Amino acid sequence: MDRTRISRIALAAALAAAVVAGPAMAQTTEPAAQDAPATGTERATVNVQSLSGAYLAAKLARENRQPGIAADYYDEALRLDPTSAVLQQEAMFAYLADGRFKDGVDLAAKLVDDDTVGKVAKIAVALDALHEGRFDAAIESLKLNDTSDLDSLLVGHLSAWADVGAGRGQEAIRRVEALRGASWFEAFNQYEIGLIAGLTGDVERARTALGALISDQSTAQTSVDAYLAGAEALARIEARAGRKQQALDAVARGLELAPSYEPLTQLEAAIRDGKEIAPPIRDAQGGAAETLYILGQAINRGDGQDVALLYFQFAKAVANTADPKLLTALAGVADRSKQIDLAISYYEQIPEGSPYRRTAELQMGLDLWQAERKDEAKVHLRKAVESYPDDLQAHLALADVLAADKDYAGAVTMLDKALSLAPADAPNVWNIYYQRGIAYERQKQWDKAEPDFRKALELEPNQPQVLNYLGYSWVDMNRNLDEGLNMIRTAVELRPNDGYIIDSLGWAYYRLGRFDEAVEQLERAVLIMPADPTLNDHLGDAYWRVGRTREARFQWNRALVGDPAPEAAEVEKIKKKLAEGLAPVADTATIAPPPAADGGTEAPKVSN
Template structure:
C-alpha cells in the first residue's frame, strides 16, 4: 500500500526539480550564448543569452554578455534595459557605463555624463576626458574645454585626434573662426594631417561664406579625387542638392560621434574587431547619418564573418549618397564571402551600367570574374577599366597586372607580356609583377637570363615571400641547376609549410638529385594538402613511375639530361 508524502514535502521536491531543470536550461543557454559570442554570431548569441537570463535574471555575467551582443547588433535601446538591470544588481561594467554615457550624450545631458565619470563610472581615460571637455563647452566654459583637448594631445600620438575634437567642439557651438584656427595650427605643426581634418577645414570655410578659398583649398588637396570623402566634399562645395548640409557636418551630434568613430577606426587593425564594433555602433547611435560609421561597421562585421549583417549594413547607404558606390562595392565583397556569388555578380553588373564611366567599377568586375575563372568576361571588364583610366591619365600597375594574368590564362601570351611590361614601366620595383613575368618566361623557355634577373630582383624586394622564393628555386630547377635550387626551395617550404605546390616542387628537386625517398615523402605530403585535381593526378603518377618517366611521357627531357650539377 502506497504511503503519500505530506503536501509540503511533495511541493518542495517538485520545486527543487523545477529549479534543477531551470539551472540546466540556464547553463545550456549560457554555454550556447558564449559559443555564439566567441564566433561572433550575434543573432544566435542574443537568442541564447536572452533565454538564459529569463531563468537567471540576477546573473551579471550573462547580462554583460547580452549588453555586448545588443551593442554589436546596434540595438542600444535593448542594451539600455540590460544596463538598467545590471544597475539593479548594484553592478557597473565598462560596457554598461559606455551605454549609459552614450545615451546621456545623445540626450545632450552632459552634466550627468560628467558626473558619472567623476563617480568613477566612466568608459576609459581618453573618452572620459573627451566627454568632460564637451561637458565644459556645454556649460559655456570653453577655456577649460580647450585646455582638456590640448592636454590629450600633448606629447602623444593623439595630437591630431584631440585637435580634431577641439575644432569639432568649437564648430558645434558656433565658434567657427576658432575652429578654423585650430585646424590651421594643426597644419602648421604637423607634416601630415588627416583627410578628415582637411575636410573639416573645407566645411568651416564654406560655413564662413568663404567659398572661393574653400574651392581653392579643396582643389589643392583633393584634386579630381573620386573617393567617397572627396565626392561628398565636392558636392558640398558645389551646393549639390544631395550634399549633406554644412550644418549637419558641423553639428554637435557629428562632433561627439566622431570621437567614438575615430577610436573604432584606430582599433580596427590593432584589436579584436568586436571591440572596434562596439565603439562604432555607439558612433552610429550618436549620429545616425554618419555614412563613414555605417561603412566601418559593415567592414568590421564582414571581418568577423557576419556577412548577412554586413550586407544589411551596407544597404543602409542611400543611392543619392556620395558613399553609395563604396557601400555597394563593399556589399559585393560581403555577398561573395558569404557564398552568394551570383547575387554579388548581379550587383557588379548593375554598377557597371549605372557607373559606366568609373574605372574602379569595371576593375572590380574584372577582379571578381577572374577569381571565378571566367577569363573571357574578365578581359572585357578590364579593357573597359583600362580605357577609362587612360582617358584620365591614371592607369595603375595593378589593373595592367590583373589584365595580364587574364590574358595569360586565355593563352594570349603576347598581350599578357605587354601588360606585365607596361605595369613594370609604371612600377619597376613591383615584386609580384617581376615574379609573375619572370616565372612565366621560364615556364615558356623564353628570355631565361632576363627572367632569372627579374625573379632575383623580386626575391631581394620580398625575401620572405614563399611564392617568390619558390619561383627562384623553380627557375633554377628549369635551368637544371638543382643543387643551387634546393636551399631556396627548402626556404620556400619553410615559409609556406602546407602549400601543395611548393611541397610538390621540393619533391621534384629531391628526385632530380637522387634523393628519391625524400622526394616521395614530399609528394605524399603535397597530396595531404589538398592540391587541385590535375596536380594531384600528376603527383600520384610520379609516385607510381617516378618524375623522369612522367616528364618523358609529357614530351619533356628527364631531369638526368638537364642536370648541371653546380655544387
C-alpha cells in the same frame, strides 16, 4: 592549375582614401577578447539543456567573433543564472558589439563598479545619458580612474559634447584645450574644437581650429579621417557663411590628399552649384557620435579593430541614426571578420546618392563573390560599371572578379578601360598593367603579355610580384633563362618569407632539371606554407626526381588534403602519381609542370 588569385586591387583603390595612418595609440584596458566585433546576420537557434551548455556555446561564438550568436546564448545563460557576474560581464560586451545597446546598458548599470569591466560600463551608461539629454549625468559617469591616453582623449571629448548639450559651449572648448597627452592629441583636439565652435556659433574660432588642422598635410599621419573630415567641416562652415571661395579652398586642401574622396567631390559640386549646405554637426549627440567614429577609425586595424567596433556601435546608438559613414565602417569590420552577409546588409542600408554608396556598391560585388554568390557578384559589378562608366574602381573590381572566374578576355576589356581612366601618375597604374599582363598570359597571348609586364616594371622597378611572374614565365618558355632566374631570385630577396615566390624559384629550378636546388627552395616554401596543395605537390615531384620516393608520396598525400582543396583535375593527377610515380626524365622530352585547368601552362602564384 591556374595559380593566380583575385587581387582585390579594386577594393584597395576604392578605400584608399579612408585608410587610417594613425599613431600606435594606447587602447582601453578591457580584455580584447571581450570586445568582440560585429558578425553575421545569422542568429543562434538556442536549444541548450544546461547553463554550462549555453555558456560554452556563447564563449565559442564570441571567440569566433560572432557576437550576435553569442548574445543569443548569453540570453539563455542569464535566464538560467541571472545573478552571475561573469555572465553579466561577458554578455554586456556581446550585446554592445552586436548593437543591442539598451540590453548592454541595462547590464552596464549593474557593472559600473566592477574592477574588470567598469570602465566600459561607465562609458556605456554615460552615452545612454547623453543620448537622452541627461548631460550632467553623462559627465559624472565619464569620470574614470586609471585611464590610458586614448581613454582620456575619448572621455574628455565626450564630456565636452555633454557640456555643449547643456549650453556650456565655451566650457566645452576649454575642456578640450586642457587635454594633454601624447603628441597625436593635437590633431583630434583641433577637429573637436572646430566642430564645437561651429555648432555654438563661434565661426572665427572654428575657422582657426580647422584651418590649423588642414594647414599641414603631416597631420594626416595622425589621422587621415580627421584631416579629411576637418576639410569637409571647414568647407561647410564657410559655405554656410556665404564665403564660397573659402569653402572651395578648404575642399581643395582635402582633395590634394585624396583626389577621388567622394564626400569632398560631392560637396565641391554642391558648393559650386549654390545648393544649401548642411552643417558639419547638428547637435551634441551628433558631435559625440563623430568623436567615437573618428577615434574608432584611428584604431580600426589589428587588435584595435575589436575596440573600434564598440566605438562604432556606441556612435550609432548615441546619435540614433544610421549615418552612411558609420554603416561603411561597420561593414568594413564585418568584412575583415569574414562575416560577409552582415557586411552586405550594412552596405545595402547606405542610401542612393550618398557619397559612400559607390564604394558600398563595389564592395558588395566583391563580397558577393567571396560568399560564393558568383553570378550575383558579376551582375552587381556590371551594373556598377554601367552606373559609373567613368569610375576607375568599378572597372577594376569587375576585372578582378572576371579574372577570378577565368574570363580573361572580359578582364582585359575592363582593364583596357581602367588604363584609359587612370591618371598616368597614379600610384597603382603598374598594377593595372600587371593584371592585364596576367590576363593576356592566361589566354596564351604572350606577345601582348610581355610588354605589359615590362611596362609594370618600368613604372615600379623591382616589384617582386612582377619580377616573379615575368621571370618564371621566361624560364617556363625556355627563354631569357639567366635573366628570368635572376628576376625570380631578386623577387625572393625582396620577399624572403613569401612561400609562393620561393615556390616559383624552386619550380624554375625543377623545370631546368636542377633538382637538388629545386628541393632546397621548395622545402623552404612548404615550411612557410605547409598546407598549400600546390607547394606540397611540387615538392613531391622534386623529391621523386632526386630519388626520395617515399617522401614524394608523403608530400603528394599532403597535397590531396591541402587548404584550399586542390581542384578535381589536380586530384586525379596527384592520385596517378601516387599510383605510378613520375616517368623517368630520359623518357620525357621536357619536364613540364602540370597543365592549368584551362589547358595552359602553370603560372606562378600571385601573393596577395
